[in-house]
Amino acid sequence: MITIVWYSVFTFLSALVTNVGQLAVLRLLAGIGIGGEWAMGGTFVAEEWPEQRRRAGAGYMHTGYYVGIFFAALANYAIGGRFGHNGWRVMFAVGGLPALLLAAVRHGVTEPSRWKAKEGVVHSWAIWRPFAALFSRALRRRTILNALFVFVSICGLWAGTVYVPSAVTILAEAAGRVGPAAAQLASRATMLVAFATIIGCLLMPWLAEGLGRRGALAFYFTLMLIFIALTFGIVFYMGPLALTRFFVCLFFLGLGGANFAVYTLWLPEQYPTECRASAFAFSTSFARFGGAAVTFLVGAGVQHYGSLGIPVAMTSLAFAVGLLLIPFGVETRGQVLPA
Numbered sequence: 001m002i003t004i005v006w007y008s009v010f011t012f013l014s015a016l017v018t019n020v021g022q023l024a025v026l027r028l029l030a031g032i033g034i035g036g037e038w039a040m041g042g043t044f045v046a047e048e049w050p051e052q053r054r055r056a057g058a059g060y061m062h063t064g065y066y067v068g069i070f071f072a073a074l075a076n077y078a079i080g081g082r083f084g085h086n087g088w089r090v091m092f093a094v095g096g097l098p099a100l101l102l103a104a105v106r107h108g109v110t111e112p113s114r115w116k117a118k119e120g121v122v123h124s125w126a127i128w129r130p131f132a133a134l135f136s137r138a139l140r141r142r143t144i145l146n147a148l149f150v151f152v153s154i155c156g157l158w159a160g161t162v163y164v165p166s167a168v169t170i171l172a173e174a175a176g177r178v179g180p181a182a183a184q185l186a187s188r189a190t191m192l193v194a195f196a197t198i199i200g201c202l203l204m205p206w207l208a209e210g211l212g213r214r215g216a217l218a219f220y221f222t223l224m225l226i227f228i229a230l231t232f233g234i235v236f237y238m239g240p241l242a243l244t245r246f247f248v249c250l251f252f253l254g255l256g257g258a259n260f261a262v263y264t265l266w267l268p269e270q271y272p273t274e275c276r277a278s279a280f281a282f283s284t285s286f287a288r289f290g291g292a293a294v295t296f297l298v299g300a301g302v303q304h305y306g307s308l309g310i311p312v313a314m315t316s317l318a319f320a321v322g323l324l325l326i327p328f329g330v331e332t333r334g335q336v337l338p339a
Contacts, residue, residue, distance in 0.1 A: 006032060012096025015089040043277040046268030047112035051336055055205035058265035062204075062258070066197040073190035076183075114273050114339070130278040134271075142270050142330050143279060146263075147286040149217065149329065152322035153259050154291030155315050156224045161257055163298075163312050164189050164250065167236060170308070171243045192247060193254035200258025204265070212333040213266040214326050221326070223256030225319035233313030269332040273339060294318075 010030035017023045041061060049057040075094055076087070134143040165186040172182040200220065207216040231249040235242055263283070271279040294315065301311025 006030070008096045011092055014095075015092035040277060042264040042280055043268055044112065045264065046276070046337055047114040047273065054337065055208060055265055059201045059204045059261050062261035062264050063198045063201045065260075066194040066201065066257075070191050070194035070198070073187045073194065076187045076190075114337075125274075130275040131282060133275040134279050134282055139271065139275075139279075141328075143282065145325060145329050146267060146270070146279070146283040148325060149322060150263060150283045150287035151290045152221070152318045152325075153263075154287045155294050155318040156228060157257065157260070157291070161193055161253060162295075163232070163308055164193055164253075167232065167308060167312075168243075168246065171236070171246060175240065175243050189247065189250055192250050193257065196251045196254025197257040200255040201261040204258055204261040208262060208265055209333065212331050213262060213269070214329050214331050217259060217262045217266070217329075218323055218326050220256050220259030220262065221319045221322050223252055224259065225316050225323070227253045227256060228316035228319070229313050231313075232309045233316075236307075236309035236313075266332060269335060269337060270330055271338065276338075 007030045010026050014023055014026045014030070017026065042058070045057045045061045046054060072091070072094075076091055133139065168186045168189040169182045172178075172185045177185060204216060207219055211219060227249055231246060231253055235245045235249055238245060263280075267280050267283060268276050298308075298311045298315065301314065302308045305311060
């Protein structure tokens with residue numbers, strides 16, 4: 001609940017800023033809440049849902065992120081033209097709405113029985129002990145690999161799909177669609193990517209059972225490898241033909257973006273209750289720091305090449321590395337959630 005209030009409040013306050021410095025500070029603070037939400041949400045679903053429904057629950061949970069992106073893009077589509085230069089302020093104000101869900105979360109959700117059984121033990125530990133357990137001899141290898149897997153995914157999200165609106169705006173303006181028309185087209189592109197990712201999240205439980213956790217992640221990584229390189233490295237430079245073909249590629253790029261849903265299922269299966277949330281938090285937080293560094297590198301590449309196509313396309317190489325690492329991961333298909 002704290003994470004929901006945290007990111008909602010600082011997102012809402014972003015609507016009131018008067019300079020870039022204030023915005024940067026508030027976005028940093030909002031990011032702290034956002035960073036904690038996925039780890040706690042994924043852990044909660046894993047521990048609370050019945051074993052036979054846990055796979056589906058992981059897929060359902062992760063659709064929420066992209067349903068939110070879809071409706072945010074829809075809101076931007078409507079608000080952008082209506083409020084003009086102040087549209088971004090309205091969007092930040094809308095971003096504060098999740099705090100209104102706090103009452104429902106507080107009264108409709110209880111602590112999982114798995115956690116209650118271990119709560120007394122964990123509370124007796126020093127604050128650093130759950131994290132130290134992640135690097136014990138039994139868990140060290142999987143912890144490092146999981147952090148690297150999520151890092152690869154973050155490269156694709158932050159350095160890849162985040163540039164979709166900018167790329168579509170550039171292509172739209174080259175095709176003669178400027179101003180609000182270009183902004184609305186960028187919103188449609190974001191909605192398309194989000195819609196495809198929702199489909200990918202719903203497919204994830206079936207893929208994870210049929211191909212295994214490692215096989216499912218490899219499937220999504222392969223899609224990202226191919227379509228980031230194709231979309232930004234080739235289609236982006238096709239001139240008048242680029243815009244339509246770019247949208248076709250975006251569907252498959254969005255489908256591959258569902259690789260994050262695999263972690264919501266897979267990570268909790270690899271750790272016991274007393275350090276499960278810590279493992280989730282460490283893997284995702286480490287990846288975000290690395291992803292931020294890659295984003296700066298992509299920005300430097302854009303400045304060097306004078307175009308965002310090639311630098312973004314190069315982030316597909318991260319998925320090639322990820323595919324080489326996947327065989328070393330722990331396969332948990334057919335295993336129950338550890339106690």
